[in-house]
Amino acid sequence: MSAVSVQTDDIDVAAELAALEALGGGGVASFTGIVRGDEDVVALELEHHPGMTVPQIEGIVAQAMARWPLLGARVIHRVGKLDTGARIVFVGTAARHRTAALEACAFLIDWLKVAAPFWKKTHHADGRHSWVEARAADSAKAEQWRA
């Protein structure tokens, strides 16, 4: 079981975890990304390439399913304007044992950050806005999974 969603709606983490728990494995791992209120950031705005996002994430999920014995993987990424404290991304994995679930979850969020066509813009308290710059550290983290 794997599923990918890109949506403006909030993420029902409890429902997603319950669905993964119901797959009959011994462990579920998850990562939830939250909009940080760094400095005077009041909101993030997420733009994406609509035709490309879901297939691109499905490709990353397929790699995870091939590499680890997963019973399920779920990725939800929100787009649009998100206030500080809002959920922005959810990755959940289910497996018979913890190592596969934990490693695949980390792999998915690391690759999601560098290989899916999303762009973040920060909105500041004074009305200013700026586009988030890609971080070399994020690319290096994803590349570590090639080893």
Add this chain to the structure above:
Amino acid sequence: MLDILYFAWVREMIGKDGERLPRPDPQSSVAALVATLAERGNGYAAALGDPARLRAALDQQFVPLETTIGDARELALFPPVTGG
């Protein structure tokens, strides 16, 4: 025809989210087309003048800027991605 899509600050600087161009020579590269567009000046020069800051997708697959356009129908130009 080739549909060009612009995202993030590339879109904001050019002032539109895309346009349709006559099909370029299939042998020409994304980089060559970007250079031609940058010559239009103003927002185009600001958005596309420094190709090192750009990334591209041809028919919804990420490609290096040196890639030839071939028979692709869609070219997307954007900054490095920042999702997650």
